Every structure is written in C-alpha cells, then in structure tokens.
Amino acid sequence: MSNSVQSGSAAATRDELFDALANARRRTVLRLVRDRTPHGIGKEDLAFRLAAVTDDKRLAAVTDDDHQRALVALHHRLVPRLTDAGLLEETDDGLLRTTDHWVFDEPAFETVTSDRETTDADELDAVLEALADDRRRTVLAVLSDQYHLITTETLARDVAAREAETNERDVSRERVDEVLASLVHVHLPVLHDATLVGYDDDADRVSYEGHPVVRAEWIRPADSAPATDAETAAGDAETGRTDVRTLEGRDEVIATGQSLCERADDELFLLFTTTGLLEEGCFRRIEDAVDRGVDVTLGSRDPRVRDLVRERVPEVELWEPRVDWLNLPPEGESVGRLVFADRDAVMIGTLGRPAPGDGEYAETALVGDGPDNGLVVIMRQMLGSRLDELDARETDRRSQFPL
Missing domain, CATH: 1.10.10 (Arc Repressor Mutant, subunit A)
Incomplete structure (x- = not known):
C-alpha cells in the first residue's frame, strides 16, 4: 500500500475510495478507462463504450441518444467521483486514464471491476x-x-x-x-x-x-x-485462522477470555492464579453467565482469589486445585489464567515476568476452538478428574427429580 494512502487523512481517503466504487456504472467506467491506460481514452469514445455496456448493445448499435445520455452521466456524475477518489486523472489533451492508486495492485480489484457476473452488482454495491x-x-x-x-x-x-x-x-x-x-x-x-x-x-x-x-x-x-502470505496460508480455507491461535498482550488476552465467557451456554470453567488477573469486566461476564443459567466453576490455590469471588459472585462454585501446575514459579513463564467454555473452546494465558514500573505481567495466550481441537482435547484430559466430579454431581442432582 502506498505511503500517500497511509498518511494524513488515510481513513477519509478510504471512505472516498469505497464510496466511489459502490456503484456498478462507476466500476464499469473504471474498467473501460483502465483497458485504455496508459494511452488514455477520450470522453466521446468512452461514452459510446459505456452506452454499449449499459444497454447491452454492440458499439455499432449505440444511437446518438444513447451516446448523449452516457456523455452527460460521465460529465456530471461518474468521472468527477472517480477523479475525486484519486482513481482517474485527465491529461492535458483531455484524455482519461487511471492513476497509480494502490487499489489497482490489489488482486481482488479485478473481481470488483470485472465484466464477468461473478458477484451480483447490487450485492457488490452494498458491500462496498x-x-x-x-x-x-x-x-x-x-x-x-x-x-x-x-x-x-x-x-x-x-x-x-x-x-x-x-x-x-x-x-x-x-x-x-x-x-x-x-x-x-x-x-x-x-x-x-x-x-x-x-x-x-x-x-x-x-x-x-x-x-x-x-x-x-x-x-x-x-x-x-x-x-x-504465510500468515494467510496458515489459516483454514474458510476463516483464515490457525488451529491454535496465539494472542500477544494483556488487553487482547483479557478481551478474548471475556468473549469466551460470553459464549458459554451450559458450563464455564475458570482458573486464576492471582487477584490481579480478575478484571472488573471478568466479574461482569461471570455474573452474566450465572444469570443466564450457566454452571460456573472457578479454581485457584490463592485464598484471596476464592474470597474475592465468593464475595462478588456467591453462586460460583469454588475449587482449590490439588496440583500446582498453575502456581507462579520465581522465574520463567507459567499458566496464569484459563477459560474453558462448554468444554469445546479454551484459552490458556501464560505470565512472564512483571513489567518494571506498573508490575503487570507480560501475558500471552493460546486459544483453541472445537471439541476435536488439539488444545481443547488436552485440556479435557488435564482437568479430567475435576470434570468427572462435576459430571457425577450433575448426574446425582438430576436423579433427584422425577422424569
């Protein structure tokens, strides 16, 4: 992408670009001019060609009236919008040609301006x-x-x-x-x-x-x-995402963890090592999950975490893990937070050393989605005994109610 588009009023420039392209006739004009670039095309010639495409006629069948209507449209409505968006320019001798705008180097641009009906024109107008x-x-x-x-x-x-x-x-x-x-x-x-x-x-x-x-x-x-290209190719064909996604930075980790909490329909399993990892937004989403009937279990070996959750959301089932795989070691990285939604989507956040000054941990995370996802399967195995306890308790609870 050229530097001219990246600087200054880049957002406004993109607004003008997509707005100019969001019209089938303007896209046709752009294609016709581009076909004659770099030499350029006169407006009289362009009007004949535009009328032929618009009315689905051979050039020889375009009437004077057809030509005049196309010429007026070019002069008042079509060309000005394309030149204002930086897509067309007029030479000193009155010819039109395309500019060096970055969009002409985009592979998808051929589809946008193609005369082949691969996409409905009205649909493409709406998208652009x-x-x-x-x-x-x-x-x-x-x-x-x-x-x-x-x-x-x-x-x-x-x-x-x-x-x-x-x-x-x-x-x-x-x-x-x-x-x-x-x-x-x-x-x-x-x-x-x-x-x-x-x-x-x-x-x-x-x-x-x-x-x-x-x-x-x-x-x-x-x-x-x-x-x-490597990043794009690494994703699957439909979503462009990898099987296990990596997150970098505390804010992205928090946002993804909170969105997983929102996703849970039946069960939400959480683990936190310290109270500093429990954002206010986390509590709101835990409360929302409880309100919509989700069974929420939260584990931590830190009694301060359990006390804080007990005070804020007493409906949450608290658990003290018997293993220390979540403990913070004095050096290196360790797991700091875990969000496991409905046993088919998981985020595991790891903590580095505290940042100087604010004391916040540098955070990264892995995210897996789907019951057959490798990370999800591993998590079900690691938490197997605890999940078995939850299943047994749920079975016992249901047995107390007549069918």
Missing part, C-alpha cells in the same frame, strides 16, 4: 458502501479476530479502544455507550444488510461473515502492516 465508513471497517477488523459470536457491548468497547488507540480499561463508560448506540442503530444494520456480519439484535450477538472480494488489508488501519 458498507466499507465506505471508518467505524464500520473497524467493526469488521475487530470481528475478524474473533472465533465466535460476541456481544455488542464487547464489540463497542473494542471499537472505542481502537479508535482512541488505547487499551479497553482506559475507555470511559460514556464513550462505550456512545459507540454502542451508533453500532446498534446505524452500523450493524448496514453491515448485516451487506451480509458482512451476522447480527441478532434479540440475542445481542454479532459475528463476522465476510465476503469473497473483501481483503483483510481493506479493513485494517491504513498504517498497519498487511497480513503476510
């Missing part, structure tokens, strides 16, 4: 129009990093943090509410209508759906590095 807004692109960037459905509030908090270029803990409640309102009333309906996201306003859940023509680079901040 949805991309013509920086906040909606941020929404897609957030959702594309998720394995599963997340709540609109979680989405709003992440979007607000990314827009402010800060971490989620530093975003005010007022700001989150402002972003949330815009998502619910404006942006999510637009993205849902364009089939880019799945949005169930009754269940308050959002997921990334994507579209074949949308590239990951299009929805990332303009100054971020594009995904490498």
